[in-house]
Amino acid sequence: MNYDKFLQVFSLITLGVLFGLMFMGGYVSSSGVGLSCPKWPLCPHGLVPSPEFLIEYTHRTIAASTGLLVLLTMVFVLRGKNSVKSTKIFSIIATCAVLGQIFLGGVVINEKLRALLVTAHLGLGLILYSSIIFVVMNIYYTNLRSKLSSSSTLNSATSITSTAPPPTRSNDDKSSVKFFSNKSGL
Numbered sequence: 001m002n003y004d005k006f007l008q009v010f011s012l013i014t015l016g017v018l019f020g021l022m023f024m025g026g027y028v029s030s031s032g033v034g035l036s037c038p039k040w041p042l043c044p045h046g047l048v049p050s051p052e053f054l055i056e057y058t059h060r061t062i063a064a065s066t067g068l069l070v071l072l073t074m075v076f077v078l079r080g081k082n083s084v085k086s087t088k089i090f091s092i093i094a095t096c097a098v099l100g101q102i103f104l105g106g107v108v109i110n111e112k113l114r115a116l117l118v119t120a121h122l123g124l125g126l127i128l129y130s131s132i133i134f135v136v137m138n139i140y141y142t143n144l145r146s147k148l149s150s151s152s153t154l155n156s157a158t159s160i161t162s163t164a165p166p167p168t169r170s171n172d173d174k175s176s177v178k179f180f181s182n183k184s185g186l
């Protein structure tokens with residue numbers, strides 16, 4: 001798999017995991033278990049999950065993985081030779097949003113689910129989600145464009161060689177013709 005293809009698959013995985021996290025966040029909120037794990041960043045039993053805060057624990061664990069995936073997507077985009085400027089900018093925006101979102105998640109807990117903060121948490125999540133969609137689509141179209149342009153270059157190169165005039169005589173050929181024509185007195 002080449003780098004561009006890898007980037008396309010990696011960013012798509014990031015988007016999929018992020019979708020799962022947003023889904024999980026909605027479930028945390030609607031089932032009213034937002035404060036089941038009252039500490040931040042870790043739950044009371046540290047890294048060990050427990051049935052009494054399993055939903056919130058899962059939301060945080062996926063949030064940590066998503067943070068890493070979004071960060072890596074940005075690193076890979078910035079290192080990519082074919083990455084266009086807007087993809088780079090939106091991958092940086094997404095990384096800032098994911099870091100802000102993880103911090104805001106902690107504030108939401110510490111402030112005991114204050115309505116405005118929970119709404120801000122949802123809003124920043126939407127900014128993050130749309131930025132990653134933009135990154136994924138941009139990577140896809142950049143790859144498609146470079147694939148099409150390389151195949152059209154190949155096609156035009158093939159048509160040039162097939163319609164090219166027959167090879168001209170070299171200087172040696174011409175001089176031999178001159179030699180024979182002189183000899184024959186033509």
Ligand code: HEM
Nearest residue numbers: 022025026028029034063066098101102105106118122125
């Ligand atoms: C990339 C990171 C994150 C994303 C994209 C995200 C996304 C979301 C979303 C979409 C909701 C539903 C909001 C609503 O329905 O109004 C939510 C809820 C929630 N999130 Fe996150 N979240 C992230 C990280 C975190 C972290 C790190 C924490 C805590 C340490 C956290 C704590 C919460 C809590 C407590 C709720 C429930 C709020 C309530 O009960 O109304 N989130 N999250």
